[in-house]
Amino acid sequence: MVSIMWKLFGAIALSLLPNFAAAQSITSYDYYKAPNWLLMQQYLGIYFDTCLAEKNDVEDGHRLSVGRAISGSDFIFVHGINDLIRPDQTVVAGRVWINGRDGYDFSNVEIYDSAAYPGQKYVTIYLANGFIDQFAKANTVEIEFSQGRSRHSLRGSRDIITRLNECMDAGLQREFDAPAPAPRTPLNWTAGVSQSGSGGNYIAIALPAVHGLGGTKHWLAYAENGQGRFDIRVRDSEPGLATKLDIGSATAKRAAASLLINSTPALASLMVVDGNSLDILDVPAADLAKLGVAGPLLIKPLDPSASPEITVTLTADAAFGPGAITAAASGQSQKLSVDALVGKFNVRGRNPNGNYYYGTAETTMESGNLKIIWTWSNGKVDTAVANLVQNVLTAVITGYDAPAVYTIGKDRVWRGSWDNGQATEVVVPKS
Numbered sequence: 547m548v549s550i551m552w553k554l555f556g557a558i559a560l561s562l563l564p565n566f567a568a569a570q571s572i573t574s575y576d577y578y579k580a581p582n583w584l585l586m587q588q589y590l591g592i593y594f595d596t597c598l599a600e601k602n603d604v605e606d607g608h609r610l611s612v613g614r615a616i617s618g619s620d621f622i623f624v625h626g627i628n629d630l631i632r633p634d635q636t637v638v639a640g641r642v643w644i645n646g647r648d649g650y651d652f653s654n655v656e657i658y659d660s661a662a663y664p665g666q667k668y669v670t671i672y673l674a675n676g677f678i679d680q681f682a683k684a685n686t687v688e689i690e691f692s693q694g695r696s697r698h699s700l701r702g703s704r705d706i707i708t709r710l711n712e713c714m715d716a717g718l719q720r721e722f723d724a725p726a727p728a729p730r731t732p733l734n735w736t737a738g739v740s741q742s743g744s745g746g747n748y749i750a751i752a753l754p755a756v757h758g759l760g761g762t763k764h765w766l767a768y769a770e771n772g773q774g775r776f777d778i779r780v781r782d783s784e785p786g787l788a789t790k791l792d793i794g795s796a797t798a799k800r801a802a803a804s805l806l807i808n809s810t811p812a813l814a815s816l817m818v819v820d821g822n823s824l825d826i827l828d829v830p831a832a833d834l835a836k837l838g839v840a841g842p843l844l845i846k847p848l849d850p851s852a853s854p855e856i857t858v859t860l861t862a863d864a865a866f867g868p869g870a871i872t873a874a875a876s877g878q879s880q881k882l883s884v885d886a887l888v889g890k891f892n893v894r895g896r897n898p899n900g901n902y903y904y905g906t907a908e909t910t911m912e913s914g915n916l917k918i919i920w921t922w923s924n925g926k927v928d929t930a931v932a933n934l935v936q937n938v939l940t941a942v943i944t945g946y947d948a949p950a951v952y953t954i955g956k957d958r959v960w961r962g963s964w965d966n967g968q969a970t971e972v973v974v975p976k977s
Contacts, residue, residue, distance in 0.1 A: 583706055608698070616892050622670070635657055642688070643688040748770065758855055765782075799820070803815065803845050838866070885916075889976070892904075893971060904922070917930070929943070958975050
């Protein structure tokens with residue numbers, strides 16, 4: 547509901563920044579390869595969050611990345627700045643120069659040690675409203691630090707801002723086009739429905755080969771078992787995930803087992819092994835949540851004759867699974883109520899003229915209705931009163947002739963339009 551183009555960000559190593567949670571993943575798409583740049587989409591948990599562009603060339607030992615986030619925050623990420631700062635510095639101040647002029651001052655920017663490149667230092671610099679758009683017509687960018695400048699050529703990169711915006715559109719389109727797999731699947735997971743007699747929905751992800759089971763590749767699934775609990779399935783073929791192992795089969799072996807994640811005891815349950823397939827049965831949601839981290843999952847049968855110890859390597863993407871399947875299971879039995887929409891949100895949309903705008907929203911309950919206050923990146927504030935019918939939220943905005951209408955997904959993301967459908971908007975819960 548306001549036109550604005552905003553700030554600048556970083557690339558692959560952004561996943562290592564301390565102000566980003568572990569529930570974050572970055573996926574590169576060949577479609578987004580631009581001359582001199584690699585563009586990526588980032589997700590915080592299951593929510594689309596940011597597009598990142600990393601410059602291919604390392605110039606004088608320094609690597610440059612830029613980014614644009616759904617929150618409106620744009621930024622520059624500079625890696626390998628050891629030679630540009632004093633050894634005792636923990637924060638840095640300086641300037642950013644486009645084509646050697648129009649310097650932008652920054653200060654109190656923290657310096658971090660890189661986990662990706664041991665021994666190297668990096669910074670993330672957030673910039674002022676509209677500064678990033680100058681990249682579209684610039685030949686060089688220089689970042690001035692206390693002991694020198696990091697210089698980067700932008701020749702051949704005139705379309706990088708357009709590409710970032712296309713990347714943002716594609717990420718948001720994914721949100722609009724996929725409102726309802728049940729359960730809602732995080733990035734790199736797929737959703738399915740178990741065959742008759744073996745429970746409800748499941749989500750699945752490909753994993754490295756499992757030590758202790760036959761086969762060279764394995765799949766992991768978390769499945770609802772129809773009793774408010776969950777089964778953990780490991781298979782050497784993806785189609786097998788839809789079927790629960792037959793515990794009465796002549797070839798199946800079963801035993802009580804202890805599960806340890808990163809060497810820490812997580813849960814105990816019944817395991818069933820049949821050939822290259824494994825089931826852990828009847829796991830409560832609270833115990834399943836303990837597997838929501840990356841690392842080795844060791845499955846130790848209490849009866850060694852049933853199976854050797856089995857090690858499942860849970861990747862970073864695999865860590866999203868327990869939360870997604872349990873949230874979906876609980877959400878199916880809970881009717882959406884308007885008070886469940888109280889909270890704080892990031893907002894991104896497109897005006898009828900095609901320009902992007904960004905902001906935040908905060909909601910409260912007032913006389914039985916939902917009150918919405920949007921604060922936009924240009925300082926403007928809009929207010930509305932909204933009511934909810936099933937999962938459709940209608941917001942009457944002060945000073946506007948037509949309401950904004952949103953569909954609320956199971957992930958609590960609002961996807962909607964305003965100005966009689968000529969403008970679109972996505973409202974994403976803050977984690």
